[in-house]
């Protein structure tokens with residue numbers, strides 16, 4: 379009988395959890411974060427465009443992978459001081475073939491080196507809560523082809539990240555269900571946006587509109603502003619997307635990744651982080 383009551387209680391908790399929809403700030407229907415990877419110099423323009431529309435974004439810097447980050451470090455400190463999140467994208471930004479030959483300890487040191495760089499050059503020696511973005515979106519270290527060369531999987535990677543940052547973004551697809559974010563805070567989904575103006579706008583609009591329909595959290599991922607080929611979008615294309623965010627402002631809460639993640643975690647009950655499998 380006691381066990382039976384316990385099961386009913388647990389089922390009740392599960393039901394409550396599922397039925398409890400997160401209320402976004404200002405009665406918004408969805409949250410959107412605008413993120414950018416690597417620290418391309420044209421992302422300083424992205425910060426200005428966001429500010430023109432009253433928004434703040436998230437910029438993941440890699441000082442070794444993108445040496446221009448060091449050249450423009452004063453400008454990046456200004457971006458941080460104006461309210462954007464400036465996050466860790468590892469120091470060396472090792473590509474997959476290089477990463478495949480690294481031990482997890484080497485990767486942990488590289489992430490730590492970037493953290494030290496941010497602390498010294500961007501945060502002015504005052505620690506700042508921020509998130510990490512996996513270089514190349516890869517959250518597994520070592521070749522996965524053979525068990526011998528495999529170093530660590532996503533859980534172990536997140537384990538050492540958790541000593542440095544409070545969340546991490548992957549480059550996946552789709553929006554984030556806020557109920558799942560606390561336990562998956564080291565695998566927060568982002569949607570890469572690139573291509574010509576029409577392609578970029580349509581993909582971004584679809585992700586934003588899905589978020590509004592499903593009350594979820596959409597993170598857009600940008601790289602450089604360029605000619606619209608490769609991983610770039612044009613300046614006009616980027617501006618059109620940010621302008622669309624403004625046109626849907628009554629439905630949206632636009633904020634950096636760290637702010638949305640922390641808001642969710644202060645509003646949704648969750649168990650202590652314990653290396654859950656990625657879904």
Ligand SMILES: [Zn+2]
Pocket residue numbers: 415416467471512513514
């Ligand atoms: Zn990158």
